[in-house]
Amino acid sequence: MINCQEPSCQNTNKLYTFNITIISQHSSKEETSKESTSDEQTSTWDSIPVDWTANTIIDSENVAVKRFDFDVIKEVFNPHLRIGKVESFPISVSKVKDKIYQKLRITTNEPLQDKIELAEMTFEVEVSWLEDNNLEKEYISMYRFVDSEWT
Numbered sequence: 001m002i003n004c005q006e007p008s009c010q011n012t013n014k015l016y017t018f019n020i021t022i023i024s025q026h027s028s029k030e031e032t033s034k035e036s037t038s039d040e041q042t043s044t045w046d047s048i049p050v051d052w053t054a055n056t057i058i059d060s061e062n063v064a065v066k067r068f069d070f071d072v073i074k075e076v077f078n079p080h081l082r083i084g085k086v087e088s089f090p091i092s093v094s095k096v097k098d099k100i101y102q103k104l105r106i107t108t109n110e111p112l113q114d115k116i117e118l119a120e121m122t123f124e125v126e127v128s129w130l131e132d133n134n135l136e137k138e139y140i141s142m143y144r145f146v147d148s149e150w151t
Helices: 127-132
Strands: 009-011 015-023 039-044 054-057 065-072 080-086 103-108 116-126
Touching: 054 080, 065 080, 065 103, 116 127
Parallel strands: none
Antiparallel strands: 009 015, 015 116, 039 080, 054 065, 065 116, 080 103
């Protein structure tokens, strides 16, 4: 779970922008779903060396994630990273008890699996959504489904 903390949260009156840092927890094989995404973006690279930070910019208004930067533990060739909004999770994924702003799926191809060491994600949440749900920006959390549980 990632929580918003000042000063990484920026307010533009309509959106809060959050920057989070994720330290990799190399997980077991991730389940794939056949559900289609309403909006997604795939980024590809010829290679990503160890001493370089890869990044992708998501330019869709429908996807809360706006940027994803990451480092790798070992050089990888022909990696792909896909970030997309989904309407529902696979049946095998347990429900989140908190209110959900957006459901996302972030996947990689085989060369990149278990190679991401450190990642930073920037995402936005509409102020109106927080107001409609009687929430403060300090209560924004990002959950990750790893090894059959939300963390």
